Each structure stands twice: as structure tokens, then as C-alpha cells.
Amino acid sequence: MVAFVVARPGITLTRGGKQLAFVVLFVLPVVVASMGAAEQMRRTEQTEFCLSCHVMESYGRSLRVDDATYLPAAHFQNGRIPREQACYTCHTDYVLYGTGLSKMRGLRHVYAQYLGRVQTPIRLYTPYNNRECLHCHDGARSFEEGAVHSADPSIMASIKSNELSCVSSGCHANVHDVAHLGELKLWEAPK
């Protein structure tokens, strides 16, 4: 339809032609761009998207560490998080516009990957926020009644207020240990 208007712009002299031009040169691009943007945003949440950068490969492999004490691996392998959105589930703020802000950071990552210099080891911009864990665990019996979590009321309050990090030393500190990945046994998912 766009090609038709391009080939015969004279049709816009008629009322019907004007309406057609408005639809194909304004409404159609706006609708297609909006739908495409929504699809692209959905795709950026995919694990495949994150792991397509070379620097992230080892983080992807760390999801297959055959040791239940490794937090991301245990979540990934036991289906506690959707495997196709493994990175996004634990590394995106759930607040308003969180996704958009993450995408802005993502643009910086793309720049670093192709035009700049990737800093290794990769570090989070801000300390890991317990909110990402509490999104699922808050209210769960295993969490609320956990022996350590409920040993002292102040511990639970500290966890929920993000004063005591879930991934702090002595708690769930085993996360993406990519430095020692070569020494760890990896789990192979059944086909």
C-alpha cells in the first residue's frame, strides 16, 4: 500500500486517496513501530539475548553449575525462575519504568561491547537489591519460617528493608562464580 502511494502520489488529489495516504504514511508506521517496539522489548528479556554477547557466556554457563549452593544455578535448574528469562527475572527492577531504565543501561553495554572496552570482572551498578528476591520469596512459607530467617525478628526486618543482603557473606553468597567455573562440574539439561 505504501508502494502504491509512492508509485502514484497523484491519487492523493482525491478524498479517498488522501485517506489512504494518511493511513499508510502515518497510521501504519506508527502502529507497526509500536508493535515492533513491544516485541523487541519482550525479546530483550530473553536469556538468549543476554548471552549473545561474548562477555556473558561464562555467566550463562554458571547457570549450569552442578551444585545446589550456587544460587543462580539452583534457581535456573529447578525452574524457580523461567529459564527463557533467567537473567531478566533476577536483574531488573520491578518499579515503574524499571525496564526502560535497564534498556538505557543496555545501550551503554552495547557501546562497550562493540566500540568501547568491556570492564572485567563485570560488576552490578548498584548492590544487589533484596527486592528482586522478595518479589517471589516474600510471603513464601519456606522463606518466612526458615530457621535462620526467623531466628531473630530483627533479621527478617533487615532482609525486608534491604539492610541485610540476601547474597551477603554467610548467607547466599555463592552466585555467579565465573572465575572458578573451570573447576566446577556442570549440569547437562536432558534433551
Place this chain on the structure above:
Amino acid sequence: MNAREPHLHRRLRVSGVLIILGLAVELLSLIRIHPLAFMGFLLVGGVLLAAGVILYLVSLVHIAPTASRQDLR
């Protein structure tokens, strides 16, 4: 027909070509799940589409005063 029409037609053609190119780039960007596909969608496809739509709207705005003046006569 007035003197502005060929100029308007040329703008419509350019606008249409930009939109076709933008739509093609956006379609191609959906082939792979990759950061570069996302960037292509945003920076190439999006810019081409926006340029096409803006050129179309500008051409409408430019033709409107001419038509209004003719109506007054």
C-alpha cells in the same frame, strides 16, 4: 492542480520510500534475538520511519495554507 502539487508528490514519494525502508529494517531486525538487532530496530528502522512520517506531516502542513488561501478567493 496547482504549482505546489508536483512538489507535494515528490515529498510523498520520499516519505513513502523512507517508510518502506524503515519497515524493511524493522522486519529484518526481528530475524535474530541480538543486541545489534535491537539497535538496528531502534536507531535505523525507527529513525527511517520517524523521518518518513514527519516528512509526510510536514508536507500536509505546507499544503494546507495554500489550500486555505485558495478557499478564501
